Amino acid sequence: MSVPPEEAAKDVFEVVPIIMREIRSVMRSKRPPVLTVPQYRALSFVDRNAGASLLDVANHLGLTPPSTSKLVDGLIGHGLMTREEQPVDRRRLKLAVTDRGHKDMIAARQGTLAYLTDRLRNMDEGDREVIVRAMKALHLIFTGNPKIGERWG
Amino acid sequence: MSVPPEEAAKDVFEVVPIIMREIRSVMRSKRPPVLTVPQYRALSFVDRNAGASLLDVANHLGLTPPSTSKLVDGLIGHGLMTREEQPVDRRRLKLAVTDRGHKDMIAARQGTLAYLTDRLRNMDEGDREVIVRAMKALHLIFTGNPKIGERWG
């Protein structure tokens, strides 16, 4: 039985926003509230790419430079990231995550993964395998990058 | 080979935000900008459930009543929805989508689905089948509702 792209598109369009809402809600439900999703994503990227510039972050997040600038501003204001000037090219920033930023990022990740893991526990292992395969396929389609799951060792 | 829930959770956590960003970006890229994702979701729900109350919408979207009130306010301000008092219970609203709201909603859906369909076209049919199965499994897990894909006939 054939699966046309239209059908898959409908299902993706229906389900992805639902899961995203869950993720957002779990991330922001901590006491005290830790990180929003974009904040987490920015921290996570800079954590893995110390010394990244603002545009590096913007490109990775798919945001405009002004949006990213404001986002980074907030993170620095909360003491989670630092902004340094490079002597080489004084236009380019050198961003880095603070200890506290690293800690908060790990906490946000753990909390979210724990929640998702819990949700995915009550299903057939076969279904989980299907999900993993689907995620890999989608990752490839939407990023052009076949690598996945290497971020967190 | 066994797939532990932790692995599936990681993949979901990595891939879902990426796809969501794409969806958001496509929805907002129209000229003139049409709808945001929550606006689309609200319109779509009320379109299928004419006369719904504010709490009906809030529950379906997973938002608090104040957030939903503001959201609906915006839609009414743009002439996409109407708010009516019910004589039966004057506390309860009767929301409805205007012709223009319906049109804009269809346009947003078509645009997004066209984009997703295009992305999903360049992959094995087998991969698409895996994706469809994964979406159904995820939908069930996250909503408790096995029905999917009945929204758009």
Added chain:
DNA sequence: TTCTAACAATTAGCCCTTCTAACTAATTAT
């Protein structure tokens, strides 16, 4: 029956997200 409890929706106030347009400052190229 009147007083109270519950309910539907809104307002106010907070902070975050994201954009475009316009700007400053630094670097590279002509």
Added chain:
DNA sequence: ATAATTAGTTAGAAGGGCTAATTGTTAGAA
């Protein structure tokens, strides 16, 4: 040197989402 490019910021707008407190409305109990 001057012009073009690049990195990043500021300003201003519209929206998303929350909690706490408020206004009406309905239903229930004394």
